[in-house]
Amino acid sequence: xxxxxxxxxxxxPSSQSNDGRMVRRADGLLHHTGLTPCLTELLDVTAHRxxxxxxxxxxxxxxxxxxxxxxxxxxxVAGGLLEQGVGIGDRxxxxxxNGVRWVQAFLGVLLAGGVPVPIHPGHGxxxxxxxxxxxxxxxxxxxxxxxxxxxxxxxAAPDDSALLFYTGGTTGVPKGVVLSHENVLSTVEGVxxxxxxxxxxxxxxxxxxxxxxxxACVAHLLPTLVAGGxxxxxxxCDGAGLLRALDVERVERLSxxxxxxxxxxxxxxxxxxxxxxxxxxxxxxxxxxLTRLRERFPAAEVVSGWAMTETGGAGLVLRSGxxxxxxxxxxxxxxxxxxxxxxxxxxxxxxxxxVMRGYWGDPETTARTVAGGWLHTGDVVRIGPAGEVRFVGRxxxxxxxxxxxxxxxxxEDALLAxxxxxxxxxxxxxxxxxxxxxxxxxxxxxxxxTIDAVRAHLDAPLGHRVPPRLxxxxxxxxxxxxxxxxxxxVRARLExxxxxxxxSVDVG
Numbered sequence: 001x002x003x004x005x006x007x008x009x010x011x012x013p014s015s016q017s018n019d020g021r022m023v024r025r026a027d028g029l030l031h032h033t034g035l036t037p038c039l040t041e042l043l044d045v046t047a048h049r050x051x052x053x054x055x056x057x058x059x060x061x062x063x064x065x066x067x068x069x070x071x072x073x074x075x076x077v078a079g080g081l082l083e084q085g086v087g088i089g090d091r092x093x094x095x096x097x098n099g100v101r102w103v104q105a106f107l108g109v110l111l112a113g114g115v116p117v118p119i120h121p122g123h124g125x126x127x128x129x130x131x132x133x134x135x136x137x138x139x140x141x142x143x144x145x146x147x148x149x150x151x152x153x154x155x156a157a158p159d160d161s162a163l164l165f166y167t168g169g170t171t172g173v174p175k176g177v178v179l180s181h182e183n184v185l186s187t188v189e190g191v192x193x194x195x196x197x198x199x200x201x202x203x204x205x206x207x208x209x210x211x212x213x214x215x216a217c218v219a220h221l222l223p224t225l226v227a228g229g230x231x232x233x234x235x236x237c238d239g240a241g242l243l244r245a246l247d248v249e250r251v252e253r254l255s256x257x258x259x260x261x262x263x264x265x266x267x268x269x270x271x272x273x274x275x276x277x278x279x280x281x282x283x284x285x286x287x288x289x290l291t292r293l294r295e296r297f298p299a300a301e302v303v304s305g306w307a308m309t310e311t312g313g314a315g316l317v318l319r320s321g322x323x324x325x326x327x328x329x330x331x332x333x334x335x336x337x338x339x340x341x342x343x344x345x346x347x348x349x350x351x352x353x354x355v356m357r358g359y360w361g362d363p364e365t366t367a368r369t370v371a372g373g374w375l376h377t378g379d380v381v382r383i384g385p386a387g388e389v390r391f392v393g394r395x396x397x398x399x400x401x402x403x404x405x406x407x408x409x410x411x412e413d414a415l416l417a418x419x420x421x422x423x424x425x426x427x428x429x430x431x432x433x434x435x436x437x438x439x440x441x442x443x444x445x446x447x448x449x450t451i452d453a454v455r456a457h458l459d460a461p462l463g464h465r466v467p468p469r470l471x472x473x474x475x476x477x478x479x480x481x482x483x484x485x486x487x488x489x490v491r492a493r494l495e496x497x498x499x500x501x502x503x504s505v506d507v508g
Contacts, residue, residue, distance in 0.1 A: 002337040002338065002339040002346075002349060002374070003337060003338050003339075003343060004335070004336075004337045005335075005336040005337060005338060005383075005387070005389065021033055021034065022332065022333055027373070028351070028373050029333075029351055029352060029353060029355075029373070030333045030335065030352060030353060031182075031186075031333070031353050032185070032186050032189050032190075032332070032333060032353060035158070035182065035185045035186070035189065036185065037156065037157060037158055037181070038154060038155075038156035038157065038158070038160070038162070038181045038185075039110060039156075039162055039181050039184050039185060039222075040110050040111055040152065040153065040154045040156065041154045042185065042188075042226060043071075043107070043110075043225065043226070044071070044152065044154060046067065046225060046226050046228065047067045047068065047070070047071035048067075048071075049067075049228065050067045050228040051066065051067050051068035051071075052066055052067075052068065053066060053067055053202075053228060053230070054066055054067075054230045055067040055069075055070045055225060055230065055231065056070055056100050056103050056225075056230070056231045056233065057100075057230060057231070057232050057233065057249060058099050058100045058233050058234075059232060059233070059234045059235075059236070059245045059248065059249060060234070060235070060236075060245070062099065062100060062233075063100040065100060067225075067228075070100075070103065070104070070107070071107070072150065073104050074103075074104050074107035074108045074110075074111055075108075075111050075150035075151055075152050076108075076147045076148060076149070076150050077104055077105060077107070077108025077109075077111070077112075077145050077146060077147060078108045078109075078110075078111035078112035078148075078150070078151040078152065078153070079112075079147070079148030079149040079150055079151040080108075080145065080146025080147045080148035081108060081109065081112040081114065081139070081146055081148075082112055082148060082151055083146065083148045084139060084146055085138065086109075086112050086113075086114050086138055086139065087113065087114075088113040088114075088153065088155075089113070089114070089115060089160070089161065090113075090114045090115065090138045091114065091115045091116075091117050091135045091136055091137040091138060091164055092109045092112075092114045092115070092116060092117065092137060092138060092139045092140075092141060093116075093117040093118075093119050093128075093131065093132055093135065093137040093139070093140045093141065094106060094109070094116055094117065094118050094119065094140075094141045094142075094212070095118075095119040095120075095121055095123070095128060095140060095141070095142045095212075096121060096141070096142055096143075097121045097235065098207070098208075098210065098211050098233045098234075098235070099233055099235070100233065101145065102211050102233075103211075103221070103231070103233075104145060105141045105145055106118070106211070106217070108145065108146075109141075110162075111151060111152045111153060112151065112153060113153035113155070113156070114138075115161050115162065115163060115164050116163055116164070117131065117135045117137050117163075117164045117165075117166075117176075118163075118165060118211065118212035118213075118217060119131055119166070119212055120210055120212045120213075120481070120482045121210065121212065122210075122480075122481035122482050122483065123481055123482070124481060127174075127481075128140075130174075131166050131174070131176075134176060134360065134361070135164055135166075135176055135360065156181055157181070158180065158181050158182040158185075159180050159181070159182065159357075160180060160181055161178050161179070161180060161357070162179055162180055162181040162183070162184045163178075163179045163184060163214075163217075163218070164176050164177070164178055164179075164360060165177045165179065165212075165213070165214045165217075165309050166309075167308075167309045167310075168309075168480075168482055168484060175359045175360070175362065175365065176359060176360030176361070176362075177214070177309045177310055177356045177359060177360070178356060178357045178358055178359070178360050179214070179218070179312050179356055179357065180357050182353060183312045183353065183354050183355070183356060183357065184218055184222070184312060186312070186314070186333055186352070186353035186354045187218045187219055187222075187223075187312045187313050187314040187331070187354045188218070188222050188223045188226050189332065189333075190314050190331035190332040190333055190334065190354065191219050191223040191314065191331060192223050192226065192227055193331075193332045194317060194329065194331050194332065202227075202228060202229055202230075203224065203227065203229040203230070203252050203253055204229065204230045204232055204249060204250055204251050204252050204253070204274075205220065205224040205229050205230065205231055205232065205251070205252070205253040205254075205255070206232040206233075206234060206242075206245065206246065206249065206251040206253070206254045206255070206256075207220050207221060207224075207231060207232070207233060207255050208234060208236075208242065208254065208255065208256040208257060208260055209255055209256065209257055209281060210482070210483075213309070213313075214307070214308075214309045214312060214313040215281075215305070215307050215313040216255065216313075217313070218312055218313035218314075219305075219307065219312075219313035219314060220255045220279075220313075232245070232249045232251055236260075237260065237263075238263055238267070239260070239263035239264040239265070239266060239267030240267045240268065240269065242256075242260065242263075242264050242267075243264060243267050243269060243271040243272055244271065246271055246272040246274070246275060247271040247272060247273070247274075250274045251272070251274060251275060252274055252275060252276045252277070253275070253276065253277040253278075253279065254272075254275060254277070254278050254279065255279040255281075256278070256279070256280065256281070257281050257283070257483060258280065258281055258283035258284075258285055259479075259483065261280060261285060261289065261293070262285065262289055262422065262423075264293075264296075265289045265292040265293050265296065266292070266445065272296065272297055272300075273299070275297045275299065275300045276299060276300055276301065277300060277301050277303065278293060278297060278300045278301070278302045278303070279303050279304070279305065280302070280303070280304040280305075281304070281305075282304065282305065282306060282307075283484075283485070284409070284412055284413055284416055285416065286416040286417075286421055286422055286423070286444075287416060287417050287419070288419055288422070288444060289422070290302065301319070302319075303317055303318060303319055304318045305317050305318060306318060306328075306379070306391065308375075308377060309356075310355065310356045310369070310375055310377075311334070311350060311352075311354055311355055311356070311375065311377075312354035312355065312356060313354070314331040314333075314334055314352070314354035315330070315331060315334060315350070316328045316329070316330055316331075316334075316336070316389070317329050317330075317331070328388065328389055331352075331354070333352045333353045333354065334350060334351075334352035334354060335350065335351050335352055336348060336349065336350045336389075337349045337350075337374065338381060338383060339376075340380075343383070344382060344383045344384075345380065345381070345382045345383070345392075346380065346381070347376060347377065347378065347379065347380055347381075347395055348377045348379045348380070348381050348389075348391075349374040349375060349376055349377065350374065350375050350377060351373055351374050351375060355370070355375050356370075356375075358370070378394055378395050378396060379391060379393075379394060379395070380392050380393055380394065380395050380398075380407055382410075390410070391409050392407040392409050392410040393407030393408040393409035393410060394407075394408070394409075397427075397428065397487075398428075399411075399426070399427070399428035399435070399436075399437050400428065400434075400435040400436075401435075401436060401437050401462065401464045402464055403462065403463045403464050406437065406462065408425075408426040408427065408428075408487075410461075411426040411437065411439070411458065411461070411462070412424045412425065412426050414457070414458060414461045415439065415441060415454065415457070415458070418453075418454065418457045419444070419447075420443055420444055420447040420449040420453065421441045421442070421443065421444065421449065421454070422441075422442045422443060422444045422445070423441065423442035423477055424439060424440070424441045424442070425439065425440050425477055425485050425487060425490050426438070426439045427439075427487050427490050427491040427494065428491070429470060429491055429494050429495050429498065430495060431467075431470070431495070431498050432498075436466075436467065436470060437462075437464075437466055437470065438466070438470035438471070438490070438491065438494035438495075438498075439454070439466065439470070439471055439472070440471075440472045440473075440474050440477060440490050440493075440494070441454055441471075441472075441473055441474070442473075442474060442475065442476060442477060443473055449473055450473075451468060451471045451472070451473055452468075454471060454473075455468070455471060467498065469494075469497050469498040470494055470497075470498055472493070472494065472497070477490070478490065
């Protein structure tokens with residue numbers, strides 16, 4: 001049983017939206033009207049419209065390119081790719097850190113008629129080989145870029161493949177997600193039109209997330225370029241360096257990962273007075289960190305978002321407070337439902353023009369994941385009395401405790417509300433007495449945080465006292481090569497700690 005969630009930014013259930021810019025077609029989905037046929041054609045129009053405006057900047061003395069220079073250099077990369085045999089629809093992998101060169105490579109592959117396959121720069125050699133083999137990539141761009149006679153292919157159709165991203169693999173082997181030109185253009189249009197997530201012309205947008213992700217590339221980089229803004233790319237990994245970059249480049253919008261955000265919140269000194277929007281990734285942050293951010297950037301709206309690689313980077317914009325009514329809005333064209341036996345909790349389903357064409361070379365998994373026109377996301381949400389959506393965790397991460405079933409995200413949120421907790425992770429563990437919940441927390445700097453205080457803090461939301469051997473205070477959470485919290489490592493450590501003590505079974 002699924003119940004539909006409605007947002008002001010989605011059209012009504014009739015065949016056409018009120019503003020006439022969306023229409024519901026025979027497939028049951030809302031589609032944007034008036035889109036250009038392909039991404040390269042839209043970017044070509046933008047490049048000529050804003051040819052003398054700064055398009056992309058690499059801080060700390062890096063390159064600074066106008067739209068005209070960026071487009072010309074990308075077309076030369078395209079010409080070089082053609083000389084190396086790249087043809088229409090060929091996959092070309094890109095593995096390099098954020099920078100102007102990444103943007104040139106990405107645009108160059110598109111202009112050559114190829115399909116970019118972004119690879120996270122943190123992936124090791126084995127993972128890179130697996131992605132290259134699975135995608136059938138003709139080339140890997142990870143060093144000097146090819147250069148040839150300028151070339152531009154703009155003959156793609158809306159249903160043709162535009163991009164091939166690989167999921168993070170947090171729940172298994174990474175899967176290739178195929179996004180069509182309509183998928184990508186719909187995300188760009190939806191982000192630009194979203195009142196809660198503006199990409200106004202001329203905005204200076206610092207992107208401190210890996211461009212290899214669908215969210216950073218499709219929902220941050222491309223809308224900023226299409227709107228004639230300036231993408232500011234920084235390699236700063238410390239808060240003070242990022243703060244300086246915000247000031248020097250007069251950044252108005254910042255998209256940043258949670259670890260760097262925490263360092264930014266704690267950095268000494270002033271700066272960032274031009275910031276108007278602070279967009280967080282999907283990793284939750286503590287109440288203390290949010291308070292510091294609001295004090296440091298009083299003029300900035302703090303938002304986070306929900307999206308998946310499978311949704312092309314589009315989804316829900318989640319406000320972090322200061323607004324009336326539900327704290328979220330949907331990107332235009334995206335519709336959501338909650339499926340489950342209870343009306344107020346269940347798996348989040350979504351559909352819309354940004355949702356992927358399917359998994360690369362895997363029609364069976366595609367059919368299971370996109371069933372009846374709805375993408376089954378695997379994320380579980382609770383619906384509040386005012387219709388607000390609260391994410392509580394992955395369906396696969398449901399945790400059994402004596403009281404019943406809980407989800408990791410809602411317990412992590414409860415932990416992050418404790419003033420002494422900077423970071424948290426909650427996992428299900430198997431103990432000699434059966435399944436239970438385990439947790440690891442990182443204390444705020446200078447705070448003498450005791451595990452007993454953490455356990456007591458969870459008594460009310462859990463109705464269950466977590467055994468002490470299933471709790472740990474650590475200096476830092478283990479992370480994967482792509483920067484995500486490594487839940488498997490946390491689970492393994494906690495299961496070892498509760499297995500035996502002095503030869504006897506003991507979980508606390």
